[in-house]
Amino acid sequence: MRTTTAFFLSTLVSAVALMALAPPALAQRAGVTSKPLLRTSLSGDSTKESVLIAIEFSPGATTGRHSHPGDEYAAVLQGTLELRLEGQPPRRVTAGEAYHNPQGxxxxxxxxxxxxxxxxxTFVVEKNKPVVVPAP
Structure with a gap:
């Protein structure tokens, strides 16, 4: 009985932790799925953490307009994406290329x-802050 209870509790805690890691604004968009891979403290700065997330985009899917409370560094593993940063011309990135979206x-x-x-x-954010902030 104790083993069953311990297994159930550890499974429940793991599920809740994974849900807490998922960036809600990305997870709610049709055709965009995100899978949290790692959340860890940043070396040398106990107020910040690094969050690593795998993101998949169906053809035509968009994240919607949003920002991040920290810097985003990403590598395209497959496909072609168009980045539209406010105040800049659109830019296409393809498999094998990387990009950076500045904080805010x-x-x-x-x-x-x-x-x-x-x-x-990879997102570098203050601890316990959301990874994604929807734009108004």
Whole structure:
């Protein structure tokens, strides 16, 4: 009985922790899925953490306009994305390329290709802050 209870509790705690890691604004957009891979304290700065997330975009899918309370560094693993940062011309990035979205800059990422696009993104944010902030 104790083993069953311990297993149930550890499974429940793991599920709740994973839900807390998921960036809500990305997870709620149709055609965009995110999978949290790692959340860890930043070395040398106990007030910040690094969050690593795998993101998939269906063809035509968009993140919608949003920003981040910290810097985003991402690598495109598959497909073609268009980055639309406020105040800058649109820029396309393809598999094998990387990009940076600065803290607080409103932007949108769109899969402009005909296949699924995949990225891995690292966000450097203050601890216990959301990773994604929807733009008004």
């Amino acid at each position: 800059v409103v932007h949108e990422t769109i899969n402009v290709g005909e296949t699924v696009a995949k990225t891995v993104a």
